[in-house]
Amino acid sequence: MVTRTMRKKRKRASSRANSSYVCPSCGEAIDIAPDRSAGEEQEYVEDCPVCCRPNVIHVEFFEEDETARVWAESE
Numbered sequence: 001m002v003t004r005t006m007r008k009k010r011k012r013a014s015s016r017a018n019s020s021y022v023c024p025s026c027g028e029a030i031d032i033a034p035d036r037s038a039g040e041e042q043e044y045v046e047d048c049p050v051c052c053r054p055n056v057i058h059v060e061f062f063e064e065d066e067t068a069r070v071w072a073e074s075e
Contacts, residue, residue, distance in 0.1 A: 019059075019070040026051035034059045034068040045075055 020031045028050040034042070042059040054075040061068045 019068050021055075021057065021070045021072040023048040023051060023053070023055060024072055024074045025053040025055070030072075032057070032070065034061070034070060036061050036066075036068075 018031050018033055020029050022029055026048060028048065030048060030050070032046075040061050042057075044057055045054050046057050047054050055072040056075050057070065057072050059068050059070050
């Protein structure tokens with residue numbers, strides 16, 4: 001009789017840890033969940049959910065851990 005051992009799959013540490021930036025127009029802190037799958041360095045435009053003004057969001061991921069540096073500039 002052959003017995004098989006079942007192995008549980010380990011979950012990788014998520015790269016979707018929440019980060020935040022401050023809207024340069026209204027000063028509100030905005031939480032986002034950066035996604036590493038879009039690249040190590042990202043830049044995209046997103047409207048502030050509070051004042052609706054467009055911001056250029058910058059994201060940089062660090063290899064040492066799963067953290068990301070996030071900041072915004074007015075478009």
